[in-house]
Structures are given as structure tokens and as C-alpha cells.
Amino acid sequence: MERKVRAFVFVDALGWRQVERYGFLSDLLPYRREIEMQFGYSCTAIPTILTGERPSVHGHLAFYDYAPERSPFRAMRLLAPFLRPRGFWRRGRVRNVLSKLIKRLYGFTGYFQLYGMPIERLPKFDYCEKTDLFVKGGLKPVRNLADVWSAQGMRYHISDWRLPESENFRIAADMFRKGAVDRAFVYSAAFDALQHDNVGRDDILRRKVEAYAESVRELHRALSEGGRPFELTVFSDHGMTPLRGTVDAPAALGRTGLAWGEDYASAIDSTMARFWWLKDGAEAKVRDAFAGFPGHWLTEGEMRRHGIWRDDRKFGDAIFLADAGVQFCPSDMGVKPLNGMHGFDPADEDSRACWLSTVPVPEGVSRVCDYFKVMVSQV
Ligand SMILES: [Zn+2]
Numbered sequence: 098m099e100r101k102v103r104a105f106v107f108v109d110a111l112g113w114r115q116v117e118r119y120g121f122l123s124d125l126l127p128y129r130r131e132i133e134m135q136f137g138y139s140c141t142a143i144p145t146i147l148t149g150e151r152p153s154v155h156g157h158l159a160f161y162d163y164a165p166e167r168s169p170f171r172a173m174r175l176l177a178p179f180l181r182p183r184g185f186w187r188r189g190r191v192r193n194v195l196s197k198l199i200k201r202l203y204g205f206t207g208y209f210q211l212y213g214m215p216i217e218r219l220p221k222f223d224y225c226e227k228t229d230l231f232v233k234g235g236l237k238p239v240r241n242l243a244d245v246w247s248a249q250g251m252r253y254h255i256s257d258w259r260l261p262e263s264e265n266f267r268i269a270a271d272m273f274r275k276g277a278v279d280r281a282f283v284y285s286a287a288f289d290a291l292q293h294d295n296v297g298r299d300d301i302l303r304r305k306v307e308a309y310a311e312s313v314r315e316l317h318r319a320l321s322e323g324g325r326p327f328e329l330t331v332f333s334d335h336g337m338t339p340l341r342g343t344v345d346a347p348a349a350l351g352r353t354g355l356a357w358g359e360d361y362a363s364a365i366d367s368t369m370a371r372f373w374w375l376k377d378g379a380e381a382k383v384r385d386a387f388a389g390f391p392g393h394w395l396t397e398g399e400m401r402r403h404g405i406w407r408d409d410r411k412f413g414d415a416i417f418l419a420d421a422g423v424q425f426c427p428s429d430m431g432v433k434p435l436n437g438m439h440g441f442d443p444a445d446e447d448s449r450a451c452w453l454s455t456v457p458v459p460e461g462v463s464r465v466c467d468y469f470k471v472m473v474s475q476v
Pocket residue numbers: 110139289290293439
């Protein structure tokens with residue numbers, strides 16, 4: 098019997114809210130479910146989608162983890178004295194050029210961006226996406242989608258995340274039309290950036306959602322023309338939460354009198370502040386400094402529930418999560434807040450992701466980490 102073609106289309110940040118609001122493809126994809134986001138960011142969700150494991154296993158939560166002994170940037174400490182004046186190195190354009198330079202210098206094949214990370218702290222950090230996550234062995238020692246599909250003997254296609262999404266849709270449609278693949282993972286990420294800037298701008302978002310609808314219809318037509326039985330599923334990793342306020346962590350930390358790199362280390366992401374305690378007493382002072390901030394310190398129970406608990410404390414000894422809509426600003430990710438952000442508590446209504454399909458949603462699919470078992474199922 099001819100193998101059924103199973104196509105999965107990933108649309109970054111296509112939240113359940115947006116799907117409902119715009120009635121996204123309710124005719125073509127009638128089997129629909131809201132999905133609980135994986136705690137973290139897209140850099141957490143993608144490894145989760147590609148392995149079915151959570152950060153406690155695959156090790157990807159945020160881009161930067163404090164790890165002086167593992168840092169690939171150790172040699173850069175020799176450069177530190179030359180990295181002044183600081184203002185220059187904080188300019189966006191300079192940092193983009195520098196990011197490209199570092200990526201090339203270190204031979205990183207994954208997505209690399211310095212964001213707002215102070216250059217002088219870089220030698221103390223490890224970066225989680227040094228390799229291309231999508232290709233075979235990309236998440237070693239954990240097996241990823243490419244590993245499994247290839248071991249199953251599938252003819253498969255996984256989009257190149259570096260290409261524009263229009264290309265990715267076109268390439269996939271060509272393959273479907275030829276009946277050339279058994280499994281496909283089509284990647285698109287432009288909606289994430291668009292929503293970061295324009296969350297709540299109905300006119301702009303509706304237009305983009307309609308464009309996605311047309312791209313997915315085209316894939317559906319191509320699959321039909323391919324002449325083989327098929328399933329088509331669209332899913333996402335999270336939604337987008339409008340900006341509701343900011344907190345200034347560096348100012349609060351400055352008032353503690355503690356020294357970064359001696360008393361404590363931190364990585365301030367957009368929605369969470371992660372800490373590693375280097376000296377006794379630092380924790381109490383930082384907790385004091387954060388008292389009154391809109392958010393809370395994650396308990397061990399929450400970290401376990403979110404799949405981010407690790408005995409080696411790779412992600413930090415303590416994590417402060419901002420309330421939904423509140424962004425750390427400035428942070429190690431940037432100096433300005435964005436109109437929209439994700440990476441809050443997965444229970445936040447705006448955070449929910451979606452699973453939309455031509456076939457009934459398989460049992461047990463309620464979280465982002467559940468996608469993988471469906472994608473690799475051989476039924
Ligand atoms: Zn994003």
C-alpha cells in the first residue's frame with residue numbers, strides 16, 4: 098500500500114488567539130486544538146518540537162547560560178580591554194556585524210545573535226544554538242526529527258530555516274506536487290517578528306494570517322495533485338502577549354552593591370531573570386531587590402512542571418518570571434521593550450499555541466512537546 102504523505106507546517110507565534118480571531122483555515126483544517134506552550138522562547142520550543150523532549154532533557158531554554166568552564170567565547174576575554182567605549186559596542190548595527198563575525202569565527206551553524214549581551218560577559222557564557230538543530234545529529238545526544246525520519250527510511254523534507262518562508266512554501270509545494278516525499282516539516286517564522294512589533298494591529302496581522310492561509314491552501318492543492326493520500330497539519334509554538342509594563346533589573350541589581358561575576362551571575366531575558374549564586378548572601382540581596390517587581394520566583398515544582406528543572410542548574414539556580422505582559426527592560430536581549438512578547442507563564446491566555454489539521458487530533462496532544470510523537474508515528 099502506498100504510504101500516506103504527512104505534512105506539518107510550523108508557523109512561529111501563530112497563537113490560538115489569532116487563529117480564533119481570524120478564523121484561520123477553519124474550513125480546510127477542521128480538527129483544531131489549543132495547545133499549551135512550552136515554557137521559554139522559540140529557542141526552547143523548536144528543540145522541543147524537534148525531539149519531543151523538554152528543556153530538562155534537551156538542554157535548550159534560553160540562548161545564554163552562565164558556564165565559564167564551557168564557554169566557547171573564553172578566548173574573547175583577551176579582547177575585553179579593547180572593547181571600550183561601551184556605547185559603541187552596544188549599537189545595534191555594530192552588534193549585528195559582530196554577531197556575524199563571531200558566528201563565522203566559531204563556525205556556528207545554528208542561529209546566532211548577540212542580542213544585548215554585554216561583550217565583556219560573553220567569555221562566561223555558553224550559547225545553546227551552536228549547531229543547526231534541524232539536520233541529522235543537530236540535537237545530539239538527543240535524536241531529532243531528521244534522525245528519526247531518516248532511521249525510519251522515510252523520504253523526508255525539512256525546510257531550511259535560513260531561507261525566506263515564501264521559498265520554503267514553494268519548495269515544499271513542488272515536492273508535494275511530484276509526490277516526492279513521505280514526511281515534511283515546513284518552517285515559517287516571519288509572523289513572530291511581525292507580531293513582536295504589531296501585536297494588536299488587526300489590519301496588519303489579518304493580512305499576514307490571510308497570506309499564510311493562502312500558502313497552506315497552495316500546499317493542500319499540491320498534495321492533492323501529488324495523487325497520494327495525505328494529512329496536512331499546521332501548528333505553532335506560542336502566541337503573543339501585548340506589552341503591559343517594564344521592570345529595570347540592572348538598576349535594582351546595581352543598588353544591591355553586589356558584583357556581577359563575583360557574587361552572582363545573571364542572564365536577563367525578556368521575561369525572566371535567571372541567576373547563579375556565586376557567594377553566600379547574594380541570593381537574599383537579589384531577592385530583596387526584586388521584591389515588589391510584578392512577577393515571582395519559580396518554585397521547584399513549577400520548574401518541574403514546565404520541564405526546565407535540571408540537577409546541574411544549567412538554566413540557573415533561581416529564575417524570576419515576570420507577570421504576563423511585563424518585560425525586563427533593559428535586558429541582555431535588548432534595550433527597548435517590544436510591543437509584544439512571549440515567554441510568560443504557559444497558563445497565560447495569550448501564550449497558547451495551536452494544532453490545526455485535516456485529520457482528527459491524535460489522543461494526548463495538548464502540549465508542544467506532544468507534536469513529535471505524532472510526527473514520527475508510522476501509522
Ligand atoms: Zn518571538
